[in-house]
Amino acid sequence: MEKIYAQVIINQFNHSIDKPFNYRIPVCLIKSIQIGQRVIVPFGMGNQKIDAFVINITNFCNITEGKIKDIEQIVEETPLLTKNQIKLACWMRNYYLCTYIEAIQVMIPSGLKIEKREMISLNREILDKTKKQKWSSSFDREFLQYLFHKKTEVELEEIKKRFPVKDLKKQIKRLQQKEYIFIRKDFRTKIKDKEEKYIALSGKYKDKGEYLKEIRKGAYKQKQVLEYLEHFPCNYREFRKKLKVTSSTLKPLLEKNLIKITSKIIFRNPYENKGFKNPSVSLTKEQRFIIDEFRKLANDSSQKILIHGVTGSGKTEIYLNMIEFMLNKKKQSILLVPEISLTPQMIERVMGRFGEQVSILHSGLSNGEKYDQWKKIKQGKSNIVVGARSAIFAPLDKLGLIIIDEEHEITYKSSNNPRYHTIQIAEKRCEIENCHLVLGSATPSMESYYKGKAGKYHLYELKHRVKNIPMPKIELIDMRNELKEGNYSILSNSLKKELYFNLENKQQSILFLNRRGYSTAVSCRQCGYLEKCPHCDVSLTYHFNGKKLICHYCGYSKLAPKICPVCKSKKIKYLGTGTQKVQTIVEKEFPNAKILRMDVDTTRKKGAHQRIINSFKNQEADILIGTQMIAKGLDFPNVTLVGVIIADTSLNLPDYNSAERTFQLMTQVAGRSGRGDLLGKVIVQTYQPNHYSLIHAKNHDYTHFYNDEIAIRKEMLYPPFKEIINIVFSSENEKDLIQQCYEFYMELINHTKKVKKDLQKDIYKPVPSPVSKIKSKYRWHMIIKTSYPNEFKEILRKIYHEYLNKSQMHISIDINPTSIL
DNA sequence: AGCACGCCGACT
DNA sequence: GTCGGCGTGCTC
Numbered sequence: 001m002e003k004i005y006a007q008v009i010i011n012q013f014n015h016s017i018d019k020p021f022n023y024r025i026p027v028c029l030i031k032s033i034q035i036g037q038r039v040i041v042p043f044g045m046g047n048q049k050i051d052a053f054v055i056n057i058t059n060f061c062n063i064t065e066g067k068i069k070d071i072e073q074i075v076e077e078t079p080l081l082t083k084n085q086i087k088l089a090c091w092m093r094n095y096y097l098c099t100y101i102e103a104i105q106v107m108i109p110s111g112l113k114i115e116k117r118e119m120i121s122l123n124r125e126i127l128d129k130t131k132k133q134k135w136s137s138s139f140d141r142e143f144l145q146y147l148f149h150k151k152t153e154v155e156l157e158e159i160k161k162r163f164p165v166k167d168l169k170k171q172i173k174r175l176q177q178k179e180y181i182f183i184r185k186d187f188r189t190k191i192k193d194k195e196e197k198y199i200a201l202s203g204k205y206k207d208k209g210e211y212l213k214e215i216r217k218g219a220y221k222q223k224q225v226l227e228y229l230e231h232f233p234c235n236y237r238e239f240r241k242k243l244k245v246t247s248s249t250l251k252p253l254l255e256k257n258l259i260k261i262t263s264k265i266i267f268r269n270p271y272e273n274k275g276f277k278n279p280s281v282s283l284t285k286e287q288r289f290i291i292d293e294f295r296k297l298a299n300d301s302s303q304k305i306l307i308h309g310v311t312g313s314g315k316t317e318i319y320l321n322m323i324e325f326m327l328n329k330k331k332q333s334i335l336l337v338p339e340i341s342l343t344p345q346m347i348e349r350v351m352g353r354f355g356e357q358v359s360i361l362h363s364g365l366s367n368g369e370k371y372d373q374w375k376k377i378k379q380g381k382s383n384i385v386v387g388a389r390s391a392i393f394a395p396l397d398k399l400g401l402i403i404i405d406e407e408h409e410i411t412y413k414s415s416n417n418p419r420y421h422t423i424q425i426a427e428k429r430c431e432i433e434n435c436h437l438v439l440g441s442a443t444p445s446m447e448s449y450y451k452g453k454a455g456k457y458h459l460y461e462l463k464h465r466v467k468n469i470p471m472p473k474i475e476l477i478d479m480r481n482e483l484k485e486g487n488y489s490i491l492s493n494s495l496k497k498e499l500y501f502n503l504e505n506k507q508q509s510i511l512f513l514n515r516r517g518y519s520t521a522v523s524c525r526q527c528g529y530l531e532k533c534p535h536c537d538v539s540l541t542y543h544f545n546g547k548k549l550i551c552h553y554c555g556y557s558k559l560a561p562k563i564c565p566v567c568k569s570k571k572i573k574y575l576g577t578g579t580q581k582v583q584t585i586v587e588k589e590f591p592n593a594k595i596l597r598m599d600v601d602t603t604r605k606k607g608a609h610q611r612i613i614n615s616f617k618n619q620e621a622d623i624l625i626g627t628q629m630i631a632k633g634l635d636f637p638n639v640t641l642v643g644v645i646i647a648d649t650s651l652n653l654p655d656y657n658s659a660e661r662t663f664q665l666m667t668q669v670a671g672r673s674g675r676g677d678l679l680g681k682v683i684v685q686t687y688q689p690n691h692y693s694l695i696h697a698k699n700h701d702y703t704h705f706y707n708d709e710i711a712i713r714k715e716m717l718y719p720p721f722k723e724i725i726n727i728v729f730s731s732e733n734e735k736d737l738i739q740q741c742y743e744f745y746m747e748l749i750n751h752t753k754k755v756k757k758d759l760q761k762d763i764y765k766p767v768p769s770p771v772s773k774i775k776s777k778y779r780w781h782m783i784i785k786t787s788y789p790n791e792f793k794e795i796l797r798k799i800y801h802e803y804l805n806k807s808q809m810h811i812s813i814d815i816n817p818t819s820i821l
Numbered sequence: 822a823g824c825a826c827g828c829c830g831a832c833t
Numbered sequence: 834g835t836c837g838g839c840g841t842g843c844t845c
Contacts, residue, residue, distance in 0.1 A: 010844085014822050021845040044844045046824045063845055 004030055005061045006071060008052035009100040010043055011114070015801050018099040021052070022061040023071045033057065033071070036079030036086060038114075040072045040187060049185050051075060051114045053104055055086050075187070078378070080108050082395055084432050091428055097797055097813050098418035106418065107393040111191030111371040119184045120172065121153035126179055139163075139171060144180060153184065191371045194266045200233030201226070202260045211258050221249045229259060236261060268372045270365055271351060278352025280320070287314050290460045291321045294438075297458065298325065298401075302430050306407075306452040307440040308702065309462030311671040312469060315440045316346065319403050320353050322438060323384055327354075331400025331435070332383045336422060338409035340364065340388045341609070343633045346405070350386050361387035361394060389414060392425050399435045402426045406632075407439035407448055408664055413818045421816060423448070442671070442702075443664045446657070446713060449706055450720040472642070472673040472680030474666075474698040478689040479646075490577050490585060495643045495683045499586075503593055503622055507678065508638045511586065511625045512669050513579050513645040516599040517541035520576030522549060522560065526569035531561070537773035543601070544580045554775045582625050582645055590623070598626035631668045637676030642669055647686040647694060654770060655819050656718045659693040663705050666697035717785050719816065722762075725784040725792060726817045728769065731809035734778040740807045741766045741780050744799065751795040762786035770821045777810070783820065 007020035023041055025033050033039075035054055043050045049072060061068070081089075081104065089103035096103075122144065146162065147154065160168060175181045205211055208230050215222045225245060239245075253259045283291070290307060297303045309315045323333045335350060337343050340362035351358050359373045359382035376382050378395050385394040389412055392402070404412065404426060412422035423439065430437045439448055439457070452459030465471075477492045487493060502509045521539040522531040531540045533551035540549035542560055550557045563570050579599050586595060596616055603609045609629075616624050617636055624630060624639075650662045666684060674680015686694055696705035714721050729744070731737040745766050752760045762784055769779035784792055793815075800811060 005845090008845085012822055016842095017822080017844065019845095023845060041845085044822090044824055045826085046844095048823070050823095061845085068845055 005058050005068070006033060006039070006054045007056040007058065007061075008039060008041060008054050008071075009104060010041070011038075011051045011053065011101055011104075012043075013099065013101055015099060015804050018093075018101070020055060020100075022063050022068060024068050025057070026070045029071060029074060032074060032077065034079050035083055036081035037077075038075040038080050040075060042069050042072060049116075049187070051187065053081060053101075054079075055081075055090075055100075075114070080112065082397060084397075084429075085393070085395065087432050088393075088425070088429060092418055092420060092425070094793070095424070096418040096420055096815050097793055097800065102418050106390060106414075106420075107395075109191075109367070109371045109374045111367040112189050114187050115190055117186045117188070118156040119153040119186050120147065120156060120159060121182045121184070122147040122150075123180055123182055140175065140180075143171070143175070147181065153182075191367050193375075194268055194368060194372070195263045196266045197236035197261055197263045198234065199229065199236045199239050199259060199261050201229050202257050204257055214256055214258060215252070219252075221245060222253055225249060225253065226258065267376070268366070268369045270369050271347070271360065274348075274351070276348045276352035278320075278349045280324075280353065281317060283317065283321070284314060284464065284466055286462050286464060287318050287321075287466075290318055290462070291325075293458070293460065294322055294436075295325060298329075298436055302434050302436060304427070304430070304437045304451075304457045305439065305460065306444060306448055306457040307438065307460050307462060308444050308449070308452070309440065309442060310465060310471070310700070311442045311667070312465040312467070312675075313442075313462035314466040315405065315462065316349060317466075319405065319438070319440070320349065322401060322403065323350075323354070326400040327357075327383055329400060330398065332385075332396040332398045333401040333403065334385045334387070334391060334394055334396065334399065336387060336389070336391055336402070336404045336412070336426075338388070338406045338411045338632065340386070345633075345635065347386055350384065354384050357381070357383040359385045359387075359394070361385060361391040363388060389422050392422050392429065399429070399433050401436045401438065402430060403438045403440070405440050407441045408443055408445040409632075410661075410818045413816075417812075419814050419817075421818075424816075443667050444702075446660055446706070446709060447720045450710060469674065470679065471700045472670055472682050474670055474682040474684060474700075476689045476694055476698055477683060477685045479685050479687050489589075490582065490645060490685075491589065491643075492683070492685050495685065496589065498641050498681060498683060499590065499593075499623070499643070502641050503590060507640045508616070508619065508621075508636060509623045509641040509643065510630060510636075510639055510669075510672055511582060511623060511643045511645060512627075512631060513577065513582055513625070514627055514649045514665070515576070515578045516580070516601055516627055517550065517552070517578035518544040518580040518584075519574035520578060521574075523573050523575060524564035524567060524569055525571035525573045527564060527567040529564050529566045535773070535776045537771055541578060542574055544584065553771065577645065579625050579627060586623060586625065593623055594621040595623045595625065596621040598624060598630050600627070600629075603629070628665075630672070631665060634672060635675055636672065638678075639672055640674055640676075640678045640680050642673040642680070642682045644669060644682070644684040644686075647684050648688060651686075651688060651691060651693065653821065655821055656713075656716070656724075657818070659691070659709055659712075662691075663693040663697050663709075666694065667700070667702075670697070670700075722785045722787055723789040723815070724817060724820070725786070725789065725796070726814040726820050727782045727784070727796075728779060728812045728814070729766070729781065729809050730774075730777040730779045730812075732777055733808065736807075737778050737780060737809050738766075740803070740809050741782065744803055744811075745782060747799050747802075748795065751799065752792070755791050755795065756788065759786075759788060759791065762788070762792075781820070789815070 004025045005022050006025050007022055009020060010017055035057055037054045039052055039054055040049050041052050085107050089100060092103040093100050176183050211226050212223060228243060307315055319335060326333050337346050341364045347360060359377050361373055377385060385391050404423060414420050426437050451457045477494055482492050499509055519542040522542050523529060531549055533540055533556050535556055536551055536553040538553055540551055543550050547560050548557045549560050579597055583595060583597050596612055598612045619638055650665055651658055670682040673682050692708045729737055729741040748763060749760045764783045766780050766782040769781045772779055786792055803811060
């Protein structure tokens with residue numbers, strides 16, 4: 001008989017088991033097993049049961065016959081992974097140097113993770129036989145008594161709480177060996193389908209009166225139940241609440257089959273009854289043109305398109321038209337947005353247009369809601385998925401189009417393993433599933449625009465705004481002049497003047513600063529002592545509320561000193577400006593103005609975010625002060641002034657793309673001004689008013705910015721001309737770390753020499769990371785800038801494994817990092 | 822990771 | 834003589 005094998009990926013994160021394992025498919029499972037399914041297999045010398053994903057089914061394998069074990073069981077009938085997803089995962093493993101299981105895990109909702117529980121129960125038979133035996137220790141006696149009283153099996157975690165002994169596991173194992181107790185391993189998923197119970201008359205009799213005849217005379221409560229249900233068969237929980245019945249009332253009714261309790265799977269819908277409406281609108285010439293072009297292209301195989309459209313040029317309407325076109329071809333679409341919680345308008349518009357067939361996936365949903373949305377997609381009930389980064393993995397099987405809005409946003413790059421970039425995943429997915437990719441942005445990333453120019457993407461420009469609203473006027477203020485003129489305030493005279501003007505005319509203003517807290521550093525004027533975090537290599541930020549010094553990396557906090565801890569001087573200096581300081585200064589300057597602040601500190605509570613936005617939208621405040629989070633997507637029609645307190649914060653970052661980031665940020669912040677009927681104004685304060693990124697932002701001139709920046713990238717051998725690989729080493733022991741990462745470096749050089757001549761000059765020596773210590777771990781890093789990433793990846797995977805085994809340091813590899821900080 | 826196997830020191 | 838400490842190495 002033909003033997004059949006399955007190749008599986010073990011669901012356990014470890015680099016040394018990162019390969020497919022072969023298992024025999026037992027006869028009873030041959031009919032039902034499918035690629036992509038989750039199975040339980042015995043693994044390792046102890047044959048511990050573990051879940052795994054089937055990635056292939058074959059009729060031969062070259063593993064010694066005696067070694068092969070049988071698959072134990074199938075977890076779900078429906079495969080969790082499609083074949084295309086498996087293909088994608090394999091590609092991700094190679095490209096991002098992650099493990100198979102890391103790549104697989106980003107594709108399935110976390111609620112489906114399997115929880116392994118150990119259930120302990122007493123062997124009552126043995127206990128009877130040895131009743132009079134004295135237990136060797138008091139632990140045994142107490143423990144077995146505890147189990148005896150429990151009657152059912154008990155979860156190990158619960159026992160741990162009751163018996164907080166160090167070697168509990170060992171004790172339990174010993175008792176199991178003596179056969180006093182049983183241990184059963186139980187697998188279950190964290191999240192399950194939500195069920196709701198309903199109660200109704202059983203339908204036993206046609207005539208309602210017949211029901212009442214069956215109950216005991218004087219059973220007043222039972223009668224009430226029957227009469228109620230005659231008119232309102234309903235939700236069980238609500239019913240119990242309303243009629244205040246207990247189970248003792250219902251029990252006889254159930255026994256006589258007069259009533260029935262049924263359960264139904266409920267869809268956890270976070271957008272129920274929102275009633276969004278969004279009819280299609282007439283299009284501008286530019287919009288029409290792009291859509292027509294897309295329709296022509298879309299008949300061909302996989303096409304990639306980049307739309308560069310100024311803010312307000314109506315990209316969303318184009319997306320919706322493309323999705324509609326796909327629907328007519330019976331194809332599905334994914335629409336990605338940078339951070340869905342910040343762009344509720346997008347959800348409104350898509351759901352308003354397409355209704356029930358839309359699924360939403362983002363981090364704001366509960367695990368249960370996420371699972372239900374995923375299930376809906378999996379069952380083929382969704383033709384459109386709107387979501388953040390991870391929605392790129394949505395399990396649609398008739399995918400025709402992927403749209404990535406605001407494609408330049410860094411949120412599209414994952415900061416956890418696998419450190420994927422959504423655009424790359426999208427490109428790969430389009431290749432695998434033969435669908436189209438559309439990228440859109442007002443400030444495309446250098447990489448994407450370069451590809452557009454080089455003809456790798458079809459490039460389209462939207463140069464006009466839909467309502468022909470003029471762009472806001474941007475003014476650059478040289479803060480050095482302010483100092484010369486004796487203005488030491490963080491507010492320039494022009495900004496003050498404009499704020500006054502807006503207050504008087506009841507128009508709203510936004511002040512932007514990319515730094516939270518009050519002061520960014522605290523030091524002593526006398527001896528120069530600087531308050532630093534004991535666990536991280538950063539200065540502590542002073543926070544006004546609580547008068548605390550806080551580390552923004554690890555959260556360490558302490559009270560701000562009144563005197564210098566070193567020289568006892570009282571001359572403590574607060575350096576640098578954060579949003580809190582801006583707030584106090586603005587409050588002082590404009591005592592009558594109502595001010596709101598929006599940053600991580602004021603939005604920590606659930607719903608606080610939306611509350612601040614709504615409050616400002618309803619014009620309950622005159623000035624909104626905030627960080628990054630007010631820069632994106634928000635629409636306040638009455639805002640006519642945006643002030644950037646210091647543009648240099650992002651400009652001075654020692655990162656290869658800091659100019660690009662600044663240009664994007666300035667363009668975005670500026671876009672918050674003048675969205676209504678009134679003309680908008682933007683004031684950008686800086687110490688570098690001649691910097692090209694600021695000048696081009698001022699002129700709303702993407703093209704010239706691109707030309708300047710791309711020239712620098714070319715000269716400096718940065719992306720898109722070379723690929724960057726960033727290898728970060730971290731360890732608590734600094735000495736070992738330095739030594740080991742140098743060893744790693746040498747090893748890499750040696751391997752590289754063998755592969756290709758001159759390749760080693762792409763490797764830069766390891767240096768301390770810009771933040772050289774985080775959470776008590778020292779950090780060094782090493783950069784590779786190369787045109788041969790594949791060659792390097794192959795070598796890296798080898799040495800990486802080797803070093804993970806033999807050294808204590810942690811190694812993290814980031815392919816195409818968006819930041820090397 | 823988790824588990825077995827193996828090779829050494831401190832106990833009945 | 835044995836229990837149990839952790840170092841090593843493998844997992845279809």
